[in-house]
Amino acid sequence: MTTKMMMMISKKPNFGKAEQAAFELLKINNVQELPVKVKKLAKNFSNLKIKTYSWFAKTHDMTLEEVCEFANSDEGCCWYIKSKNKYIILYNDKVENVGRIRWTIAHELGHFMLKHNEMSDKSVYARNSLTEEEYEVFEKEANCFARNLLAPPQIVYVLRPQSPHVVSDLFDISLEAATNVFTFLNNGLQRGISYSRNHTILRIFESFIFKYKHAKTCNNCSYYFVGKDTHYCPICGDQSFTKGEVDNMIYSKIELNEHSRAIQCPHCTNEHIVGDYCQVCGKYLVNKCSGYSIEQLHGQMQEPWHNLSNSCGEELSGDARFCHKCGSTSTFLESGTLTQWEEEKFPEREGQRHLQAVGSNNFVNISDDDLPF
Ligand SMILES: [Zn+2]
Ligand SMILES: [Zn+2]
Ligand SMILES: [Zn+2]
Ligand SMILES: [Zn+2]
Structure with a gap:
């Protein structure tokens, strides 16, 4: 040639x-x-x-x-x-x-x-x-x-978007182009076309695909998280979610190591952690499923509460108030290491409640006009 x-x-x-x-x-x-x-x-x-x-x-x-x-x-x-x-x-x-x-x-x-x-x-x-x-x-x-x-076809195939609008948002292409991509996929599926699940492109976009499939926002507390086997919201224990990142409320958390154990004691700030309990103050340092339900939340009222025989054993993240698997409370919520989520989501409401409590004991009835600022 x-x-x-x-x-x-x-x-x-x-x-x-x-x-x-x-x-x-x-x-x-x-x-x-x-x-x-x-x-x-x-x-x-x-x-x-x-x-x-x-x-x-x-x-x-x-x-x-x-x-x-x-x-x-x-x-x-x-x-x-x-x-x-x-x-x-x-x-x-x-x-x-x-x-x-x-x-x-x-x-x-x-x-x-x-x-x-x-x-x-x-x-x-x-x-x-x-x-x-x-x-x-x-x-x-x-x-x-x-x-x-x-809009690589292999990715469209695994994500199975529900409509051309979803395609348009996902890939940031015009609705016209998205409709073509969507129709192309569905026609292919009807003709029995399938794509290799081992294609290089799927490996390149692996974490993106995982996030797309498993990201959700809790309808109750606005917490955004990514997780596969999550049946309960780790923050509020609710079970109703919206797919994707609709909102992203950040709740307080404790820094943990890979075994869900605090790096520093959240109670006395001791940094020399040896076992599951702080050797200085005795606080339990692992955030895991407690096996208790929120209705029986012991808090610090009934120490020792840490009989974990009903726990599903799941180790939890540093901000988890609930076990995402079974919906039980977390050990950190039980021990008071983490606050209840409402206190952070609705600080005004909690403040009012506090004010009311103060008001009922005393004589105070504060209106905005009384405040010097
Ligand atoms: Zn051209
Ligand atoms: Zn929630
Ligand atoms: Zn301590
Ligand atoms: Zn559990």
């Missing part, structure tokens, strides 16, 4: 190559989270810059319309300066839909990664500089690249 023949442009798009190039770009940039930050993907290539139409218009004293005309597109273009082996991707930053801009940049990155300019020997890669056939092949490859870069 001569070099000339090798440089000939294939009449069929090579989707496998486009998919591979997209993964390659994700890998080079160590991308592990979605949505992919497309504009940052150029940083590892010293010969590639991503710039806006506005920037180009300003530096070349042109109107935006003139840039669109020059680029032969209202959306974006990939420009190759052969003598310097440099690339510039230009995108129209005046397009209102952010998802659409992201898709355009991803698409142009496809032309760059797949070396379409070099193959066609064209500086500004544009419709009018190629035969219709060449143009179609390159466009299909660039679109396939964009899809695999922004």
Whole structure:
């Protein structure tokens, strides 16, 4: 095969190559989270810059319309300066839909990664500089690249989003593109298509996928957490959650080691911890399932409460007031090491309760007007 023949442009798009190039770009940039930050993907290539139409218009004293005309597109273009082996991707930053801009940049990155300019020997890669056939092949490859870069099908497959709106939010793409991705998945599923569960891309995005599947916010106390076998909220013991991070109320916590044991005694601040009890003050230092229910909360009233024969044995996090597995109280809640969650979520209410208690014993009935500030 001569070099000339090798440089000939294939009449069929090579989707496998486009998919591979997209993964390659994700890998080079160590991308592990979605949505992919497309504009940052150029940083590892010293010969590639991503710039806006506005920037180009300003530096070349042109109107935006003139840039669109020059680029032969209202959306974006990939420009190759052969003598310097440099690339510039230009995108129209005046397009209102952010998802659409992201898709355009991803698409142009496809032309760059797949070396379409070099193959066609064209500086500004544009419709009018190629035969219709060449143009179609390159466009299909660039679109396939964009899809695999922004919304990799293997990830869409494992996350099984419920609607195009979810797809749009998840990958930050336009609703139009999201609808295509969604329909593509469902049609594939109906035809019995399945994706490998061992695909490299799934390993790259492993923790993101886990978080997406198991992140929840408690409807009762607004605590946000990620956990697989969590049937009860670790803060308030409730069982009703909303998927994802809706809210994120932070509750006080004790610093623990990997065995759920306090690094420093929360009671007397002793730092030389030897066993499960503080050797200075005797406080129990492990936060685990107590086996008691909240109704029988002993607090420090009935020491010693630490008969843990009903405990499910689960070791808990430093802020857990409840066992996420069985809903029992935590040893830290029982011992008073952690406060009850309401005191932190509703400090005003707790303050009022305190004030009322004081008021009933004394004569005080404070209104705002009485306060000197
Ligand atoms: Zn294109
Ligand atoms: Zn809760
Ligand atoms: Zn102590
Ligand atoms: Zn338990």
